[in-house]
Amino acid sequence: MTFASHFETFHGLPVLTFPEPHEEALPAAGEVAWRLDCSWETPFAELWQSFVDRVPSAEVRALVIGPWWHDEYSELRPELELILADAGRFPALRAVFLADVTGEECEISWLQLTDVTPVLESFPLLEELGVRGGSSHGLGEEPLSLRPVRHGALRVLRFESGGLPGEVVRAVGACELPALERLELWLGVSHYGGDATVADLAPVLAQGRFPALRHLGLQDSELQDEIAAAVASAPVVAQLESLSLSMGTLTDAGAEALLRGQPLTHLERLDLHHHFLSESVADRIRTAFGSAGTEVDLSDRQTPHRRRGEEWRYVAVSE
Structure with missing residues (x-):
């Protein structure tokens, strides 16, 4: 299985890749999920500045991050820090997906992610968080990570990975997410960093950890x-x-x-x-x-x- 195409919808909204300045007029900010993609070789910092300048950020409900590099693969941390520095400008943001990237753009195990906990800390009203990638396959300095956190609004949490670190699985099990309805973990294989054990899943499988949970996916595992x-x-x-x-x-x-x-x-x-x-x-x-x-x-x-x-x-x- 490969990711052959980008999202068409996210959080119940049609996905629109943020266009270059000379392209068509923009829709209302809250009517689409905005996708940022550096594939047309604009550095992410410039793309982000153009986005916040042209789109009323206070109305944005969903944000999808595509390839954040425009030359060589790089870790997500600087771009994520840039986004989170502007968190106060996005009071209506309810959904974030990190790394809507196809297999042609980058193999899932090569995606160089970072600690995603600050996303939850910076957006206390966030309802959906999705992350694609896991182990950086030795390419980056910082692998995907998560710290235990309490978040009262999150309803959907999804990790898509060919090798989800056991540290992330254990952190999920230690989080307090009273509103969580859907949890999906693609655990992957040990060769690509998927070192979680069945014992690591024990808190997730226990009743009471996530009282609102209605869908559980423990998938893609050896x-x-x-x-x-x-x-x-x-x-x-x-x-x-x-x-x-x-x-x-x-x-x-x-x-x-x-x-x-x-x-x-x-x-x-x-x-x-x-x-x-x-x-x-x-x-x-x-x-x-x-x-x-x-x-x-x-x-x-x-x-x-x-x-x-x-x-x-x-x-x-x-x-």
């Missing part, structure tokens, strides 16, 4: 069977409306754990797409959960690669 086994008895499942264990290396062992575990028939949706299940076990999943009215996604069945007599399974997103 530990997908172990995660499924943990989820099968996790207290948080009772409060969920949808669950995603997709994009990883789920096999019959993980599916059997779900079948033996607590009832999942209260879920509106169970997403297991990109999996390595046998047809017989996939049919049992469909029967056990689908017949009760749960929408079950078992699409994108994968076949293990065989190399030197061994089977190799792969996640949907790694590099």
Whole structure:
């Protein structure tokens, strides 16, 4: 799986890439999600200044950051500091996505991110935060990080990564997010910095940490069977409306754990797409959960690669 195109919508708004000065007239500031992209070789500092000069910042509701470099890959920290220095000019901002970048522009494991905690600290009314990338794959000085924080308004938190650092997973579990409704973690593989363990997920799987949580995604993991086994008895499942264990290396062992575990028939949706299940076990999943009215996604069945007599399974997103 690769990111072949940029967002078309974000936070319920159509995405508009901020145009060059000579291009068309601008829409009302609150009617679109504004995307900033340095691909036309304007340094980010100039692009940002043009944006705040031309767009009424007090009305901006959603902000999407695309490629922030215009020559060689660079870490996000200076650009993020520039944005946060102007946080007071954006009282209506409710959603931020960092690194809406396609595979052609930069591999996900090469994205050089930074500590994203200041985004939450600077925008106390933020409702949605999305981040793409994880390990900087040895290219940057500072990897993606998060510190435990309390935030009363955040409803959606999403980390898309081919290797999500365990430090970030543990920090998520230590955050106080009473309004959080949707949490999605793409855990990735150890080769690209995804060193989180199932034990790191324990606070997330416990009931009471996120009382408003209705959707949980623990995805894209080479530990997908172990995660499924943990989820099968996790207290948080009772409060969920949808669950995603997709994009990883789920096999019959993980599916059997779900079948033996607590009832999942209260879920509106169970997403297991990109999996390595046998047809017989996939049919049992469909029967056990689908017949009760749960929408079950078992699409994108994968076949293990065989190399030197061994089977190799792969996640949907790694590099």
